[in-house]
Amino acid sequence: MARYVLTLCHGRDKTTLELPEGSDTAVLDVARHIESHFGIPLKSQKLICKGKTLSEHSRLSEYAVRSGSRVMVVGRRYVLEDDAKYKKIEKIRERVGRTSGKLDDIKSELKGVEDGFLVEEFRAAALSKLDRRCCGCNEDLMRCLEELDGIGVEGEHGDLRAARKREVDRIHEIMRDVDRLQENVSSRSL
Structure with a gap:
């Protein structure tokens, strides 16, 4: 199986996320990874890819998110x-x-x-x-x-x-x- 990698960006912080399920991955799974990596609670996250806001109740394939896509993360870290x-x-x-x-x-x-x-x-x-x-x-x-x-x-x-x-x-x-x-x-x- 080919590698399916997303680049997650929050401000100046960047990380890559390799997804085993590819574009069939739920947006909620990506959001959970963001919570653990960046410390941004699920309820205060907003994910944007290709100018569209990703709903956590959908899958990446619904937004035509491909391997190598950049997902912008908007939200405040929990302090x-x-x-x-x-x-x-x-x-x-x-x-x-x-x-x-x-x-x-x-x-x-x-x-x-x-x-x-x-x-x-x-x-x-x-x-x-x-x-x-x-x-x-x-x-x-x-x-x-x-x-x-x-x-x-x-x-x-x-x-x-x-x-x-x-x-x-x-x-x-x-x-x-x-x-x-x-x-x-x-x-x-x-």
Whole structure:
């Protein structure tokens, strides 16, 4: 079988694509290759050959695309940092960081109570206050989880799903830390 090669051009970037099925190849298959090579999502691609826009529901033969043809690719590469959903995840990540800092403060204050830097008569009130602050941190982390759950990433770019998953895992780890801290505070107040 003769080689069937297309030249794909996106801006100054060029690549060749060898097609085993020749002109019977679906335009969608070419678009998937473009997505993996150039990083342009399928939904934002526009393919042009010989002045005609190629529909992803058709085959190359319908447009008389021959071996050696040049296919122009129009579309914007996916940039994770520009995604609005990613920006929401980053804002939540910052909030979680602040909550984690509050937990560090609580740990420091609890250590001071354990080391006896507080008069015995004020110890119960201080431990009660630390327990309430732990509950507040836990509630804030729960709100962050709810907000992350509200950011739909089904069918989205894999990096976006991974960013959300990392943040959910991080929040769960911090919540386990809060639980351990609350147990520590409770055991001291007995």
